Amino acid sequence: MFRNQYDTDVTTWSPAGRLFQVEYAMEAVKQGSAAIGLRSKTHVVLASVNKSNSELSSHQKKIFKIDNHIGVAIAGLTADGRVLSKYLRSECINYSFTYESPLAVGRLVVQLADKAQVCTQRSWKRPYGVGLLVAGLDESGAHLYYNCPSGNYFEYQAFAIGSRSQSAKTYLERKFESFSNSSRDDLIKDALFAIKETLQGEKLTSSICTVAVVGLEEDFHILDQKTIQEFIELLEIREEAPVQEEAGQEEAGQEEAGAAMQEDAEVPPPAPMDIGDL
Amino acid sequence: MERIEGLLGPEDNKSHTLSPYVTGTSVLGLKYKDGVLMAADMGGSYGSTLRYKNVERVKPVGKHSLVGASGEISDFQEIMRYLDELILYDNMWDDDNSLGPKEIHNYLTRVMYNRRNKFDPLWNSLVVGGVKNGKKYLGTVSMLGVHYEDDHIATGFGNHLARPILRAEHSNDMSYEDAVKLLEKCMLVLLYRDRSAINKLQISNITEEGVTISQPYSLKTFWGLSAFKDPTKGAQGSW
Numbered sequence: 001m002f003r004n005q006y007d008t009d010v011t012t013w014s015p016a017g018r019l020f021q022v023e024y025a026m027e028a029v030k031q032g033s034a035a036i037g038l039r040s041k042t043h044v045v046l047a048s049v050n051k052s053n054s055e056l057s058s059h060q061k062k063i064f065k066i067d068n069h070i071g072v073a074i075a076g077l078t079a080d081g082r083v084l085s086k087y088l089r090s091e092c093i094n095y096s097f098t099y100e101s102p103l104a105v106g107r108l109v110v111q112l113a114d115k116a117q118v119c120t121q122r123s124w125k126r127p128y129g130v131g132l133l134v135a136g137l138d139e140s141g142a143h144l145y146y147n148c149p150s151g152n153y154f155e156y157q158a159f160a161i162g163s164r165s166q167s168a169k170t171y172l173e174r175k176f177e178s179f180s181n182s183s184r185d186d187l188i189k190d191a192l193f194a195i196k197e198t199l200q201g202e203k204l205t206s207s208i209c210t211v212a213v214v215g216l217e218e219d220f221h222i223l224d225q226k227t228i229q230e231f232i233e234l235l236e237i238r239e240e241a242p243v244q245e246e247a248g249q250e251e252a253g254q255e256e257a258g259a260a261m262q263e264d265a266e267v268p269p270p271a272p273m274d275i276g277d278l
Numbered sequence: 279m280e281r282i283e284g285l286l287g288p289e290d291n292k293s294h295t296l297s298p299y300v301t302g303t304s305v306l307g308l309k310y311k312d313g314v315l316m317a318a319d320m321g322g323s324y325g326s327t328l329r330y331k332n333v334e335r336v337k338p339v340g341k342h343s344l345v346g347a348s349g350e351i352s353d354f355q356e357i358m359r360y361l362d363e364l365i366l367y368d369n370m371w372d373d374d375n376s377l378g379p380k381e382i383h384n385y386l387t388r389v390m391y392n393r394r395n396k397f398d399p400l401w402n403s404l405v406v407g408g409v410k411n412g413k414k415y416l417g418t419v420s421m422l423g424v425h426y427e428d429d430h431i432a433t434g435f436g437n438h439l440a441r442p443i444l445r446a447e448h449s450n451d452m453s454y455e456d457a458v459k460l461l462e463k464c465m466l467v468l469l470y471r472d473r474s475a476i477n478k479l480q481i482s483n484i485t486e487e488g489v490t491i492s493q494p495y496s497l498k499t500f501w502g503l504s505a506f507k508d509p510t511k512g513a514q515g516s517w
Contacts, residue, residue: 106375140373
């Protein structure tokens, strides 16, 4: 009887100054399974929750490599996410063709945001129903951006999108101040913790999440299941330990991770943007 | 008879540059201890007539690069329009990223090769030099899009007359003074043996601190060498 008169197309304003179709598209992001991202001065980690539609199907891919130095995690309509990933990939490869160097993350994000904005201003279009966490490294350092269907974009130290992402955000908000100087492995652990928060009691296993890393001297790549499982086991050891022993356990855990991962747990070299401060 | 629409479409009756008109001769470039030096004289030849004597053939591009050109001067001016626009748009991002000499060199390679594929080449040999984040860069592109990097580079006649001297005497850690002396030695040989070279040159310097392009100046010449006496000896014409 009293249906909303102002939400039948994207370009119609409500008297209150809102664009309902755009807001609905933003809702689509909240429906998708969670994706989180966090960064230090040298590394960015993306992680997502894998949900399959039925027992018989596999889950959909939620993290995409864009170029050697950039990757995205998506929440919302996966199909839209794939289309945007394809666009981002072609922008990156065209830039490398012309300049033989990687495209700056911030510039790519602006191009993506402009593309999304056009959809909010054309009567024959619909906004993209997907939110993207864009992680990357360039000459100004490590970056994490969030792009949303409205055409807005923001830079973050750490962020979470998708269903039940609020609990992950709460976790990240509590800990983000230490991320700047975190080691790569610690970032991954925090990412897994944040993912765990969104699961609400469900057991965290390597088959239910995807984790990807990009950083100094490390091209963007998705971690394999075995590696993730090893990280998860480390978390469980830490959680089971009594509170007063936590500090000691953490150190032991780090050593173990170093051995298991064949990577040194040393402090990573500073990012280009931080070198001036030393 | 009515003209039939050409097979090549709208580009059918477009005229292309078939040969250069006003040209500049060699450009030299080399790496040294603190950065990159480039030298070029200021002549602009109209065919074989030395028509212009005040042409700046080395220009700064952004904060980190220098571009020097031999060949068609007007094509170089067009290339500089492309580059200045490129740098303007790069600066408009107003972020911590900027195009360095490597990016400029690669961009120019694409432009030159693209134009040769249209059978309408930009008639130049370009030298790109620069310093960014402590890394020295020196490269060249020809009118066909052929490109390479090296520690010292010379275009045109310089490739024949200056490169052998550079190969013998250049080193990457030479001082500014030694590098200037070496360039002047090469420019003097070119002045003696390249008829399009003139005795008015500029030396451009790029370091981490930025670009300085010298005022035009002349080299001291000595024409009393025995090699210059009786120039037609051993190469007499039929008249």
